[in-house]
Amino acid sequence: MEYTSTRNDQLSVQAAEAILRGIAPDGGLFVPKQFPSLPVEEVLDLSYPETAQKVISLFLTDYAPEFLRKAAEQTYGGERFAQKAGYVSPVGDSGMYSLELWHGPTCAFKDYALQLMPKLLVQAKEILGDTNVTKILVATSGDTGKAALAGYADLPGIKIAVFYPNEGTSEIQRLQMVTQKGENVAVYAVQGNFDDAQTGVKRVFGDPAVAERLAEKGEKLSSANSINWGRLVPQIVYYFYAYAQLVRQEVIENGERVDFCVPTGNFGDILAGYYAKRMGLPVGKLICASNKNNVLTDFLTTGVYDARRLFYKTESPSMDILVSSNLERLLYHITGDSKKVADWMAQLNQQGHYQVDHETLAQIQEHFACGCANDEDGAQEIRRCFEKNGYLMDPHTAVAWHVAASLRTNTAEQPCVILSTASPYKFPASVLAALGQSVPADEFEALRTLEEKSGMPAPESLRVLRGQTERFGQVISKEEIRQVALSL
Numbered sequence: 001m002e003y004t005s006t007r008n009d010q011l012s013v014q015a016a017e018a019i020l021r022g023i024a025p026d027g028g029l030f031v032p033k034q035f036p037s038l039p040v041e042e043v044l045d046l047s048y049p050e051t052a053q054k055v056i057s058l059f060l061t062d063y064a065p066e067f068l069r070k071a072a073e074q075t076y077g078g079e080r081f082a083q084k085a086g087y088v089s090p091v092g093d094s095g096m097y098s099l100e101l102w103h104g105p106t107c108a109f110k111d112y113a114l115q116l117m118p119k120l121l122v123q124a125k126e127i128l129g130d131t132n133v134t135k136i137l138v139a140t141s142g143d144t145g146k147a148a149l150a151g152y153a154d155l156p157g158i159k160i161a162v163f164y165p166n167e168g169t170s171e172i173q174r175l176q177m178v179t180q181k182g183e184n185v186a187v188y189a190v191q192g193n194f195d196d197a198q199t200g201v202k203r204v205f206g207d208p209a210v211a212e213r214l215a216e217k218g219e220k221l222s223s224a225n226s227i228n229w230g231r232l233v234p235q236i237v238y239y240f241y242a243y244a245q246l247v248r249q250e251v252i253e254n255g256e257r258v259d260f261c262v263p264t265g266n267f268g269d270i271l272a273g274y275y276a277k278r279m280g281l282p283v284g285k286l287i288c289a290s291n292k293n294n295v296l297t298d299f300l301t302t303g304v305y306d307a308r309r310l311f312y313k314t315e316s317p318s319m320d321i322l323v324s325s326n327l328e329r330l331l332y333h334i335t336g337d338s339k340k341v342a343d344w345m346a347q348l349n350q351q352g353h354y355q356v357d358h359e360t361l362a363q364i365q366e367h368f369a370c371g372c373a374n375d376e377d378g379a380q381e382i383r384r385c386f387e388k389n390g391y392l393m394d395p396h397t398a399v400a401w402h403v404a405a406s407l408r409t410n411t412a413e414q415p416c417v418i419l420s421t422a423s424p425y426k427f428p429a430s431v432l433a434a435l436g437q438s439v440p441a442d443e444f445e446a447l448r449t450l451e452e453k454s455g456m457p458a459p460e461s462l463r464v465l466r467g468q469t470e471r472f473g474q475v476i477s478k479e480e481i482r483q484v485a486l487s488l
């Protein structure tokens, strides 16, 4: 399978190179040149690791099938996802189902990609004979940092540094990061907000002097963010696996359409659903759910992408984003025109906005619906769903639940699967407040109160954080990120 760039379709590389490079030399994103087809019958009776191997090997044709089989088994089999990889909860709320993607080691859906991608990266270096030490720099608002640390810890030939905004994450998210074990990991708080951390990291990536000094030592920078093809491809798997479960549970017959509603930030998770559809999965609408930062709702409604707007800090921080990078991939697949895409992206970079033509918008709307929910809508949804079904959801999932429910006009419609992207116990204070409870100042007290209220134990990996040693406590300025990159 060959890959090209969204901004220059003359380019052609294999998967290993797309994964090792991360981003195309012209600044575009790597995209597959065709979509392999995968009939649902072929995955109906497969386990999650088997489904993963099937889907991923169709795209990573330059990787040995046996390597992929083992990698999928090690990642998704066993206890790492608590035997609940791709689990669809039976909570049937008027035809809506919850695809629980938070049973992995860091309790957010990013584990699906970040537990596998490090193995894909190490193997890509092997395939391409690249002997550099890879230094991974990650700016994070919370979830990505821990998931990347957990995925890359103690891998050969890799070092990783994570930068989070000082006092900008939840206490649990901070503890998850600063207690990370491993010889090759480092974690820093950066003065300022997430944008400061992100800008600081981007500046280092764009600094030729840094690249040169690292090259002298046989080192190379790389990023773990969601524009890497290696992060997207593992996410296609759970769309197939969720669909197969609904068929096995006789909720639908094979061939009937199912909608998926996805709490969206960088547009990676929902794009994987579009890929599944292009591979032949009977998907109806992909519903793009945004929080108060609703730039995508506006785009999918009007065709105008306008990032010149206020940035809101919300209770669903992983969706607080104004430039959704992976949308660029969709624009390429819909138009098949890398010149057009390059123009739009240049406009976005220079002027902060662009507008797609009428035909492009109409084609996008054939596949995508959209909606947004503010913090209050989300909180009401958490409470309503808990009181009605005894089912607890986190603030990101709640945004999607609210959007899906408000788009559904009658319960006889086709089933809708909501992607549940984080454990409610990752945001105990926010969830308790939504339930109308008083919130203890200490996050672990909040966690315990929430356990009592719900009668459902919190994931072990969060509970044990309380007693663990904090390994990293350094606070740096964004200018100092450069020094960290050089000395790591």
Ligand SMILES: *Cc1c(COP(=O)(O)O)cnc(C)c1O
Pocket (backbone or CB within 6 Å): 108, 109, 110, 143, 144, 226, 263, 264, 265, 266, 267, 268, 269, 270, 318, 319, 396, 421, 422
């Ligand atoms: C990252 C994240 C999202 C958004 O996913 P994208 O692929 O960036 O659209 C939603 N929910 C949670 C909990 C996340 O961590």
